[in-house]
Amino acid sequence: MEVGKVLLFLGLLLVLLGLLFLYAPKLLSWFGHLPGDIRIERDGLKVYIPIASALVLSLLLTLLWNLLTLLRR
Structure with missing residues (x-):
């Protein structure tokens, strides 16, 4: 790969x-x-299991990975 392409x-x-850090709190609330x-929140106990959020994140990362591998060909 050429140096110019890597720098771009x-x-x-x-x-x-940078855009993610600026707008993520608003867009991803x-x-x-x-x-x-x-x-689950009870007296002295807080349990959080982000099943749906983990599935959405996995789907987005899989799509991004496939797009990057497709563009590298």
């Missing part, structure tokens, strides 16, 4: 990460509160 990719990645996420 890293620059784009940094821009996307629903994440972690999906139907299917188990939350």
Whole structure:
């Protein structure tokens, strides 16, 4: 891979990460509160099992990985 392409990719990645850090709290406020996420709160006990959130995150990462491998060909 050429150095220019690597630098462009890293620059784009940094821009996307910057946008994520700026807007993620507003855009992803629903994440972690999906139907299917188990939350148990009792006296002195808090249990949180993010089943639906983990499935959504896994799906998004799988799609991203497949897109990147498709673009590398």
